[in-house]
Amino acid sequence: xxxxxxxxxxxxxxxxxxxxxxxxxxxxxxxxxxxxxxxxxxxxxxxxxxxxxxxxxxxxxxxxxxxxxxxxxxxxxxxxxxxxxxxxxxxxxxxxxxxxxxxxxxxxxxxxxxxxxxxxxxxxxxxxxxxxxxxxxxxxxxxxxxxxxxxxxxxxxxxxxxxxxxxxxxxxxxxxxxxxxxxxxxxxxxxxxxxxxxxxxxxxxxxxxxxxxxxxxxxxxxxxxxxxxxxxxxxxxxxxxxxxxxxxxxxxxxxxxxxxxxxxxxxxxxxxxxxxxxxxxxxxxxxxxxxxxxxxxxxxxxxxxxxxxxxxxxxxxxxxxxxxxxxxxxxxxxxxx
Numbered sequence: 484x485x486x487x488x489x490x491x492x493x494x495x496x497x498x499x500x501x502x503x504x505x506x507x508x509x510x511x512x513x514x515x516x517x518x519x520x521x522x523x524x525x526x527x528x529x530x531x532x533x534x535x536x537x538x539x540x541x542x543x544x545x546x547x548x549x550x551x552x553x554x555x556x557x558x559x560x561x562x563x564x565x566x567x568x569x570x571x572x573x574x575x576x577x578x579x580x581x582x583x584x585x586x587x588x589x590x591x592x593x594x595x596x597x598x599x600x601x602x603x604x605x606x607x608x609x610x611x612x613x614x615x616x617x618x619x620x621x622x623x624x625x626x627x628x629x630x631x632x633x634x635x636x637x638x639x640x641x642x643x644x645x646x647x648x649x650x651x652x653x654x655x656x657x658x659x660x661x662x663x664x665x666x667x668x669x670x671x672x673x674x675x676x677x678x679x680x681x682x683x684x685x686x687x688x689x690x691x692x693x694x695x696x697x698x699x700x701x702x703x704x705x706x707x708x709x710x711x712x713x714x715x716x717x718x719x720x721x722x723x724x725x726x727x728x729x730x731x732x733x734x735x736x737x738x739x740x741x742x743x744x745x746x747x748x749x750x751x752x753x754x755x756x757x758x759x760x761x762x763x764x765x766x767x768x769x770x771x772x773x774x775x776x777x778x779x780x781x782x783x784x785x786x787x788x789x790x791x792x793x794x795x796x797x798x799x800x801x802x803x804x805x806x807x808x809x810x811x812x813x814x815x816x817x818x819x820x
Contacts, residue, residue, distance in 0.1 A: 484566050485556045487704045491570050492527055492534050492555075495700040498578040499585070500527045501616065501692075502536065503685045504558060505565040505721070513648040521569050521685035524613045525558065528585050537585055539615040541598045546663045548598030548610065550590065565721040566706035567714060571689060572699040573620075580623040593618050593630055599666040601682045604644045605634050606669040613683040617642075617691065624695060642691055644681040651678040 492500055503521035510518065525538030536558045541548045559566065573581065584590065599609030604617070607630040618626075618633045626636030649655060652675060655667045667675055674681065692698055705714040 484559045484568065484704070484706055487710050488527075488555050488558075488568060488570070489534065490710050491702045491704060492529075495570070495702065496527070496529070496572045496578065497575055498529050499573065499581040500578075501525075501571040501573070501620075501688065502527045502558065503569040503571075505563055505567050506561065507564050515646040515648065515679075517645075517686045519645060519684040519686050520567075524616045524685055524688055526581065526585060526616060526619065527555070527570075528582055537590070539594065539598075539610065539612040541600065541612065541664050544662075544664050546598060547596050548612065548615075549596065550594055550615075562722045565719050567719050568704050569685065569689075570700070570702040570704070571692060572701070573692060574697040574699060577620075577623060577696050581619065584619055584623045589622055589628060590619070592628065593622060593633065595630065598664055599669065600664050601647065601667070601670075601680055603669040603671075604642065604681055604683050604687075605638055607631055607634065608669040609666055611683060613685070613688060617683050617688055620688075620692065637691075640691075640695060643687060645684040645687045647680040647682060649678040649680060651676055655680075 488502065501524055503524045505520060506522040509520065509522065512518075523538070525536045527534050527536055534555055536551075536553050536555060538551060538553075539548045540551050559568075572578070594615060595607065595610040597609045598611070600611050602609040602611040602614050604614060610630075617637070618630060621633040621636050622628065624636070626633040655675060658665045659667060667680065670680060689701075703714045704710060705719045707719065708714050
């Protein structure tokens with residue numbers, strides 16, 4: 484995979500490209516519109532005679548994220564669900580501006596260490612891996628030099644995020660307590676009650692660049708597929724075919740049960756200890772809650788996508804956990820409808 488990625492980068496990109504990988508299986512999740520396949524996006528930057536991947540990684544699946552610079556080989560070492568990658572090459576002028584942003588203090592200035600894999604795109608409270616890449620792209624497009632400024636720029640340019648559908652408050656509260664890298668209190672309350680969680684994944688990043696830039700190339704590479712040959716739709720081999728750790732799998736089962744509207748007590752689990760990998764790469768994917776593959780996929784929700792609530796970046800609606808837990812029974816029943 485690394486050799487194929489380098490062939491595509493050397494052949495299509497001059498300075499910078501966006502590279503996405505499949506960290507986990509999103510096929511059983513409900514999304515409005517296009518269902519994402521790729522979970523994590525990083526920036527490939529040409530440095531000297533080679534390439535380095537710059538990205539925000541959620542180390543050890545905790546509540547913080549840190550910026551990393553790593554060789555392409557390491558990009559595929561974090562237990563991918565599938566050895567498939569997408570490469571998107573922006574226009575040459577945007578590549579040059581992105582390279583300048585990555586090499587400047589803006590790289591750090593546009594980073595927030597409070598990690599949330601479902602971070603609301605128009606709030607600065609938390610940040611996801613893909614949101615950091617999006618905000619660097621917006622800064623390179625003249626969107627400003629702070630997170631609030633680039634988010635206002637994205638809203639003004641009609642950025643449309645990906646939208647994950649959940650049952651509502653019940654599943655969100657459980658996820659909040661069993662998954663340290665998942666928060667919902669940066670999302671508007673009305674969206675949470677309706678089970679509409681806006682976030683940044685590969686499709687929304689791709690749509691934004693298609694709408695705002697003259698893209699040079701888009702490529703998809705896969706294990707066992709020659710470069711230049713279309714990848715098949717079925718799943719390609721991945722490093723893990725047996726699912727997640729016991730803790731993560733148990734957490735996913737409970738959230739799943741609540742999303743299906745099933746009753747029953749929420750049990751406790753003894754978490755497995757996640758040791759930090761020597762290269763500090765462990766746990767970088769978005770939406771890494773595994774699901775049992777023998778279950779049938781959920782039927783899609785409403786066929787008509789609804790507008791995502793966009794709040795001003797400086798006045799994003801904040802919802803504290805105590806407010807969520809204090810909702811009336813009537814509001815929680817409405818959230819499940």
